[in-house]
Amino acid sequence: MDVNTELNTSRVATVMATIRQRIAGRNLTPGAKLPSVRAMAKASGVSTSTVVDAYERLVAEGVILSRPGSGFYVANQAAPFSLSDIGPKLDRAVDPFWVSRQSLEADDGDLKPGCGWLPPSWLPETGIRRALRTLSRADNRAFADYGSPLGLPPLRQHIARRMAERGVEASPDQIMLTESGTQAIDLLCRFLLEPDDVVLVDDPCYFNFQALLRAHRARIVSVPYTPSGPNIELFSQVVAEHRPRLYITNSAIHNPTGATLSPVAAHKVLKIADQFELTIVEDDIFADFEHTPAPRLAAFDGLDRVIHIGSFSKTLSASARCGFIAAKPEWVDALIDLKIATTFGGGRLSSELVYKVLSDGSYRKHVEALRSRLSEAMFNVSAKLKNLGIVPWLEPSAGMFLWCRLPGDVNAADVARAALERKIVLAPGNAFSLSQSAQNFMRFNVSQTLDARVFDVLRDTLRG
Amino acid sequence: MDVNTELNTSRVATVMATIRQRIAGRNLTPGAKLPSVRAMAKASGVSTSTVVDAYERLVAEGVILSRPGSGFYVANQAAPFSLSDIGPKLDRAVDPFWVSRQSLEADDGDLKPGCGWLPPSWLPETGIRRALRTLSRADNRAFADYGSPLGLPPLRQHIARRMAERGVEASPDQIMLTESGTQAIDLLCRFLLEPDDVVLVDDPCYFNFQALLRAHRARIVSVPYTPSGPNIELFSQVVAEHRPRLYITNSAIHNPTGATLSPVAAHKVLKIADQFELTIVEDDIFADFEHTPAPRLAAFDGLDRVIHIGSFSKTLSASARCGFIAAKPEWVDALIDLKIATTFGGGRLSSELVYKVLSDGSYRKHVEALRSRLSEAMFNVSAKLKNLGIVPWLEPSAGMFLWCRLPGDVNAADVARAALERKIVLAPGNAFSLSQSAQNFMRFNVSQTLDARVFDVLRDTLRG
Numbered sequence: 001m002d003v004n005t006e007l008n009t010s011r012v013a014t015v016m017a018t019i020r021q022r023i024a025g026r027n028l029t030p031g032a033k034l035p036s037v038r039a040m041a042k043a044s045g046v047s048t049s050t051v052v053d054a055y056e057r058l059v060a061e062g063v064i065l066s067r068p069g070s071g072f073y074v075a076n077q078a079a080p081f082s083l084s085d086i087g088p089k090l091d092r093a094v095d096p097f098w099v100s101r102q103s104l105e106a107d108d109g110d111l112k113p114g115c116g117w118l119p120p121s122w123l124p125e126t127g128i129r130r131a132l133r134t135l136s137r138a139d140n141r142a143f144a145d146y147g148s149p150l151g152l153p154p155l156r157q158h159i160a161r162r163m164a165e166r167g168v169e170a171s172p173d174q175i176m177l178t179e180s181g182t183q184a185i186d187l188l189c190r191f192l193l194e195p196d197d198v199v200l201v202d203d204p205c206y207f208n209f210q211a212l213l214r215a216h217r218a219r220i221v222s223v224p225y226t227p228s229g230p231n232i233e234l235f236s237q238v239v240a241e242h243r244p245r246l247y248i249t250n251s252a253i254h255n256p257t258g259a260t261l262s263p264v265a266a267h268k269v270l271k272i273a274d275q276f277e278l279t280i281v282e283d284d285i286f287a288d289f290e291h292t293p294a295p296r297l298a299a300f301d302g303l304d305r306v307i308h309i310g311s312f313s314k315t316l317s318a319s320a321r322c323g324f325i326a327a328k329p330e331w332v333d334a335l336i337d338l339k340i341a342t343t344f345g346g347g348r349l350s351s352e353l354v355y356k357v358l359s360d361g362s363y364r365k366h367v368e369a370l371r372s373r374l375s376e377a378m379f380n381v382s383a384k385l386k387n388l389g390i391v392p393w394l395e396p397s398a399g400m401f402l403w404c405r406l407p408g409d410v411n412a413a414d415v416a417r418a419a420l421e422r423k424i425v426l427a428p429g430n431a432f433s434l435s436q437s438a439q440n441f442m443r444f445n446v447s448q449t450l451d452a453r454v455f456d457v458l459r460d461t462l463r464g
Numbered sequence: 465m466d467v468n469t470e471l472n473t474s475r476v477a478t479v480m481a482t483i484r485q486r487i488a489g490r491n492l493t494p495g496a497k498l499p500s501v502r503a504m505a506k507a508s509g510v511s512t513s514t515v516v517d518a519y520e521r522l523v524a525e526g527v528i529l530s531r532p533g534s535g536f537y538v539a540n541q542a543a544p545f546s547l548s549d550i551g552p553k554l555d556r557a558v559d560p561f562w563v564s565r566q567s568l569e570a571d572d573g574d575l576k577p578g579c580g581w582l583p584p585s586w587l588p589e590t591g592i593r594r595a596l597r598t599l600s601r602a603d604n605r606a607f608a609d610y611g612s613p614l615g616l617p618p619l620r621q622h623i624a625r626r627m628a629e630r631g632v633e634a635s636p637d638q639i640m641l642t643e644s645g646t647q648a649i650d651l652l653c654r655f656l657l658e659p660d661d662v663v664l665v666d667d668p669c670y671f672n673f674q675a676l677l678r679a680h681r682a683r684i685v686s687v688p689y690t691p692s693g694p695n696i697e698l699f700s701q702v703v704a705e706h707r708p709r710l711y712i713t714n715s716a717i718h719n720p721t722g723a724t725l726s727p728v729a730a731h732k733v734l735k736i737a738d739q740f741e742l743t744i745v746e747d748d749i750f751a752d753f754e755h756t757p758a759p760r761l762a763a764f765d766g767l768d769r770v771i772h773i774g775s776f777s778k779t780l781s782a783s784a785r786c787g788f789i790a791a792k793p794e795w796v797d798a799l800i801d802l803k804i805a806t807t808f809g810g811g812r813l814s815s816e817l818v819y820k821v822l823s824d825g826s827y828r829k830h831v832e833a834l835r836s837r838l839s840e841a842m843f844n845v846s847a848k849l850k851n852l853g854i855v856p857w858l859e860p861s862a863g864m865f866l867w868c869r870l871p872g873d874v875n876a877a878d879v880a881r882a883a884l885e886r887k888i889v890l891a892p893g894n895a896f897s898l899s900q901s902a903q904n905f906m907r908f909n910v911s912q913t914l915d916a917r918v919f920d921v922l923r924d925t926l927r928g
Contacts, residue, residue, distance in 0.1 A: 100804045104613050108605075120608035128607050129600045136596035141572075143592050143817075144584035146782045149568050179643050179785070182808040190679060195659055211805035215654060318610045319812040321643070340564045341675035344646040348783040349814060353607075 011046045015054035017436045018044065020063065023074055024210075025434055026196070026219040034064060034072040095431065096207035096214075098416075102425045113449040114416070114427030114442075116206075116255070117318050118400065122373065122447055124357060124366040128317055131356035135349075142352045146345030149336045151177025151324075155355040159310075159324055166287065167299030168308055170326040176335055179347045181285050181311030181323040182208060185248065187338055188281055188307055188325065189216045192246055200244040200278075202230055204403070204432035204441070206255040209248050222434035225257055227394045229265030232272075239276050246279050251308075252294045253286040256432050256443035257403040258396025260294045270297060273305050280306045288315040288367050289374065289399045303328050312354050315367060320350040374400055377446040384455055385444065388462060393441070402444045403429075410462055412442045418461040424454060475510045479518035481900045482508065484527065487538055488674075489684040489898055490660070498528060498536040559895065560671035560678075562880075566889040577913040578880070578891030578906075580670075580719070581782050582864065586837065586911055588821060588830040592781060595820035599813075606816045610809030613800045615641025615788075619819040623774075623788055630751065631763030632772055634790040640799055643811045645749050645775030645787040646672060649712065651802055652745055652771060652789065653680045656710055664708040664742075666694055668867070668896035668905070670719040673712050682710075686898035689721055691858045693729030696736075703740050710743050715772075716758045717750040720896050720907040721867040722860025724758045734761060737769050744770045752779040752831050753838065753863045767792050776818050779831060784814040838864055841910040848919055849908065852926060857905070866908045867893075874926055876906045882925040888918060 022028040034040070037055065041048040055072050058064045065073045103115035135143055150156065156172040163170055178184040193199070195217050201209050203222035213220050221242045224231045230249070238244075247269075251261060273280055282297045287310060298308040303326060311323035325335060339346065357363055375398075382392055382402060389407030396402065406412055412428035419426045429441025486492040498504070501519065505512045519536050522528045529537045567579035599607055614620065620636040627634055642648040657663070659681050665673050667686035677684050685706045688695045694713070702708075711733075715725060725733075737744055746761045751774060762772040767790060775787035789799060803810065821827055839862075846856055846866060853871030860866065870876055876892035883890045893905025 097801050097804060100808070101613060101800070104610055104804070104809060117610065120604040123604070123608040125604050125608065128604075132596050132600035132607065136593045136600070140584040140587070140589050140592075141783075143596065143783050144587040144589065144781045146568055146581065146777075149565060179811065180807055180809075182806065186806045208805060208808065211801070215802060215805045313610075313809075317608045317813070318809055319605075319607050319816070321807075321809070321811045321813070336565070337561050337675070338679060340561060340568070341672060341679045342646060342650045343644055343785075344564070344672065345568060345644075345777075345782055345785070347643065347785045347811060347814065349781070349785070349817070350811065352783070353813065 011044075011050045012054045012057065015040065015044055015046060015051055016058055019054070019058060021434065021436050023063065024214070025221065026214075026217065027221075028074050029196075030074050032074045034074065036071060096210040099207055099425070099427045099431050100211070102420060106425050107423070110423045110425060111448065111451050111454055112425040113444050113454050114425045115445055115448055116427075117314060117445075118370075118447045122370060123315070123317055124363060127357045127360045127362050127366065128320075128353070130360065131353050134356055135352060138352070143349055145348065147177075147348030147351060149340060149346070150175070150332075151346055152348065152351040152355055155322075155351050155358070156324070158355065158358055159326075162287070163298075163308065163326060166284075166293045166296055168296050168303070168326065170303055170308070171329075174303065174329055174332060175324050175326045176332060176339065177346060177351050178309075178323040178325060178339065179343060179350075180313065180321045181283060181309055182212065183321075183343070184309040184311070184323045184325045185209070185212055185281060185283065186215075187335060187342070188309070189213070189218070189246075190338055190342070191331070191335055192279060193218055194245075197246070198242045198244040200235075200238060200242070200247040201434060202249055202254070203435050204256050204429065204438050205248075205434075206250065206283075207431045210434060213248075220434055225254060225259060227257075227259045228262035229259070230269065232265060232268045235269065236272050239272050239278060243276060244278060246281060247273065248281045248283065249297075250286065251282045251284045251296050251298075252290050253396065253399035253401075255286070256401050256427070257393060258399050258401045259394060260397055261297075263295045266295045266297055266300055270301055270305070278305065282306050282308050284308055284310045285314055286399055289371060291371060291398050298326070307331075312358075315370060316354060316357055316363075320353045321347055322350045322354045371398065374398070374447065377450060378402065381444060381446040381449045385458075388455065388458055390442070390458070390462075400445050400447050402446060404442050404444060406440050406442055407462060409440070411439050413439065415442070415458070415461045419457050422457050424457050475508075475514045476518045476521065479504065479508055479510060479515055480522055483518070483522060485898065485900055487527065488678070490678075490681065491683055491685075492538050493660075494538050496538045498538065500535060560674040563671055563889070563891045563895050564675070566884060570889050571887070574887045574889060575912065575915050575918055576889040577908050577918050578889045579909055579912055580891075581778060581909075582834075582911045586834060587779070587781055588827060591821045591824045591826050591830065592784075592817070594824065595817050598820055599816060602816070607813055609812065611641075611812030611815060613804060613810070614639070614796075615810055616812065616815040616819055619786075619815050619822070620788070622819065622822055623790075626751070627762075627772065627790060630748075630757045630760055632760050632767070632790065634767055634772070635793075638767065638793055638796060639788050639790045640796060640803065641810060641815050642773075642775075642787040642789060642803065643807060643814070644777065644785045645747060645773055646676065647785075647807070648773040648775070648787045648789045649673070649676055649745060649747065650679075651799060651806070652773070653677070653682070653710075654802055654806070655795070655799055656743060657682055658709075661710070662706045662708040664699075664702060664706070664711040665898060666713055666718070667899050668720050668893065668902050669712075669898075670714065670747075671895045674898060677712075684898055689718060689723060691721075691723045692726035693723070694733065696729060696732045699733065700736050703736050703742060707740060708742060710745060711737065712745045712747065713761075714750065715746045715748045715760050715762075716754050717860065717863035717865075719750070720865050720891070721857060722863050722865045723858060724861055725761070727759045730759045730761055730764055734765055734769070742769065746770050746772050748772060748774045749778055750863055753835060755835060755862050758861075762790070771795075776822075779834060780818060780821055780827075784817045785811055786814045786818045835862065838862070838911065841914060842866065845908060845910040845913045849922075852919065852922055854906070854922070854926075864909050864911050866910060868906050868908060870904050870906055871926060873904070875903050877903065879906070879922070879925045883921050886921050888921050
């Protein structure tokens, strides 16, 4: 393939990716007409023949339909509803489900530098074993009966205290337990979104935000994330133009970048949210990893436009599912109804276990030890990655993620596919990027990147 | 109030209930025009002044709007989305959430003859305590790591064997664990329903089916349930007229009636489903209560149009949330994506616990003892209720529910409200009835109706 052909192939791929992305983000919905070949060529700065080539390939894939004399249209999705159908099909490696499924389906011996959680041996194993023994002697309601709709009162009180330490004031009656952080966002989407509402996410963002929003048939738009928060100028523009109903983001430690929201950025985001009546879901799932608390949107805002959520899956247990929503009092009752309708009694057993571990004196020590262990791993993994020419986008102040640029023009999806053949699950950048602009990036979970085999495989696959 | 005024008040209430019900079932959606006063009067067999009176009261409640010179319109629901707003407001006692919330929010000392579960002391307490101790010594992944997307393999194998005993053939790979039976239905609704699709339920049916379907903004239609299954003639008519996408029903033991589907009715339902391409969700949550297995739709159908679901909350634990979906192989992959998007890893801890209890040799003996205990309770409670003039609609062959007609013209919602003031949670019939035709009925859970205070309160409230 000569250079010109190669360049043209990459241009065709870019046009195809653009269209796929608009469909994935539901900016182009089934049945919608695509931009004309001429308009698309002009907008993309490519020739009309490149666009024709791209459109024809998408027709061959069944993504779009050609109606001679009329134009190109987004194909109707075959019922029943399939999330994967909506996403890009050609390159399964950048599907928002790819990392989740490969990580969750991995065999016990596989390595998972791409996964989003700690090895079980890093969690408070002794505390959980003790809590299970305590539960085995508890009142039978704890392990046999339904929980109350809001969830275990002492755990809600504990959460309220922890939130207060980070400046977020909420009474325990404003806190509703959920079956996970994911389910917390899911309930909020049901509560706040109408079909075809627009939702804003960071670019890059946690891939499952995208997956979940697709399940709600929301239209997704994104704004580039900077080391101190969203790019405020673009944030303002996108909010003004698309009038999103919701903005879903991480506080404290951003996934996947490890960035920290600055107080200035937090203030500006809230000002724009006020102006355009935007509701913000702040996912504080990484709170316990912080050495010093970063600003929380919910702390500035006082749970007015901001809904604060969290869970215990990152630092306590991913097996005992338990998350929470803290929201303004007038929303709690309707959220309870939704929780009952969709899950009935909630996971009492898990919340009993989580509370027992949290209130065990050893939990704070566990978390302190965990932070040191992560800092050390961050330092070591970062150095080893740099040796391979894999360079962190920033040095995070805490957490488990390193968001890295691969050397040269290497496509992260290709690397991830090659690594998977050698039983290593990686997290290619575009799985996190609505704009599909992170093909050269990769997220590493330092706690899962300590085995030398990871670097052997990376070295081999980067060499191509 | 003289007899004529009283009669007229009741006619006005009937017209109001009809309109509210159509709105609740989304047969009338926000903004839709109501039938003209004249048409409504004719259809309901009442005078036009009765309809005017009913419409005016609904305007006063904010349920509908009057546009002078044009007619009456369904009011737009205020955002954010609230399930309770959609339902009838005037009489909270017949809201599908009323029983759930009162039962789940009851204090420990309250009596709950209306709730849908067994007292914790009726569950396999010893087995659960033993399983918790075993878990406390297990591999750390069991209580600290995520589960696989389909869920714990040995539990899925166990479920496949149990289903086979009831004639339903499914490989463990067709079985996906969920966080509850409720979540199983919720995932299926997401998978199969488009907004405004029609869903068919039994009348009466488990109230949470209605609550869940409202959360999905489905239009709900219902068919009267007879002692041997749905009224087939009406089933056929309603399916032909409304073309529902789904029919959600209980197999084995019907909630709330305790009825059993006959083989003839099962066959006819499946024939109609075939003719009109109806998918059926068969909720087999009461399977372990049966003395002899009743026919399963999924057994006749072979998991083609029927999706079979269940959980362990009724006979094992309501605290350890774990349910399952058994569906045709080609649907499983998309269901996994939806499960990941909305709950991520699923509840591994609960499934580990459930599997340990199920595979403990003592579980079968527990279930046998439970059946005898329920039969005895059924016999005793039935006799005591009859003494009060409260007459079971049928004598169920198994299970915990007695669906009873109250004496005279007593309104079950009034009785339930009066009982609640005396700390007793009852389950008034209209909570189960889309057509609101069960105001004279009440569901009793015999396992929760053994305290003499229940009968004292019933006697007092029936006396008025």
